[in-house]
Amino acid sequence: INQRFLRGAAALLLLASGGLVAAQSGAKLPADLDPASRARLPYLQRTDFTEANQKIYEVLPGRGQDGVVRGPLAFAAYNPGAAKALFDLHNAAVAGSLDPRTRELAIMVACRETNYSLEWNGHLATAPKVGVEQSVLDVVRTSGPLTAVSEKDAAVIRFGRQMFRDKKMEPATFAKVVELFGRKGAMDMVAVMNTYAVSGFYAIAVDERAPEGRLDLLSAPVH
Numbered sequence: 001i002n003q004r005f006l007r008g009a010a011a012l013l014l015l016a017s018g019g020l021v022a023a024q025s026g027a028k029l030p031a032d033l034d035p036a037s038r039a040r041l042p043y044l045q046r047t048d049f050t051e052a053n054q055k056i057y058e059v060l061p062g063r064g065q066d067g068v069v070r071g072p073l074a075f076a077a078y079n080p081g082a083a084k085a086l087f088d089l090h091n092a093a094v095a096g097s098l099d100p101r102t103r104e105l106a107i108m109v110a111c112r113e114t115n116y117s118l119e120w121n122g123h124l125a126t127a128p129k130v131g132v133e134q135s136v137l138d139v140v141r142t143s144g145p146l147t148a149v150s151e152k153d154a155a156v157i158r159f160g161r162q163m164f165r166d167k168k169m170e171p172a173t174f175a176k177v178v179e180l181f182g183r184k185g186a187m188d189m190v191a192v193m194n195t196y197a198v199s200g201f202y203a204i205a206v207d208e209r210a211p212e213g214r215l216d217l218l219s220a221p222v223h
Contacts, residue, residue: 029209039206043068044077053080060087072119075202090195096188098181100130102156103192105140108132109160110193112140114200115217117210124215141217155180160193 029035034042046067049057057063060083062071069077076083094103104127111120120141127137136153138144143161146154155176162169177186202208210216 033207033209039075039208041075041206043070043074049080056080056084072199075206076199086195086198093188093191093195096191097184098188098192101132102181104130105132105153105156106160106189106192107196108137108140109157110196111200112217113160113164114197114204116196116200116203117215117217118203118208119196119199120217121210121214152180159189163193164197
């Protein structure tokens with residue numbers, strides 16, 4: 001099991017577990033959202049997993065001592081096999097050829113493009129530790145121009161914006177990423193971005209809201 005993912009899931013577990021407290025503190029949620037999960041579906045518990053799926057439950061990140069599954073695979077876990085496959089995809093993607101700084105920036109771009117607040121907030125502490133400057137994160141968060149960031153950072157951000165937003169990759173964009181990170185690096189970038197984006201799509205479907213006091217990308221200013 002990838003230890004980096006487990007550490008990240010632990011941080012996200014703390015964020016998610018604060019959801020009920022936040023909801024009780026006066027934040028008004030839409031009527032179709034569960035007050036604990038702050039989403040359209042409740043969190044699953046160990047007892048929700050069949051006997052055949054107990055082994056999958058045991059390896060999923062986000063398991064609390066109370067038996068509740070929170071974190072990035074909380075809603076994918078409604079199909080345990082799919083959640084396990086996504087966990088395996090994540091582990092393979094982050095073990096690829098990208099250096100830690102590039103990988104973290106790619107993750108943040110994917111979170112921005114899918115408005116995935118849970119992982120964005122979870123990685124806000126990780127990204128600076130591997131050298132992603134706050135000014136670069138601000139460009140990503142606000143969809144700002146790329147004129148003030150380095151060539152490498154601009155290549156990563158543009159790659160993600162075109163893949164998710166434009167749904168078309170310009171030849172020059174792809175060529176620059178291959179030049180900077182190699183062919184394998186380009187494909188690893190697709191894998192890293194998409195493993196986080198899939199969880200972001202689950203969050204979109206269930207309208208998952210960030211805990212009170214944390215940045216909600218749905219309402220974050222975008223140029």
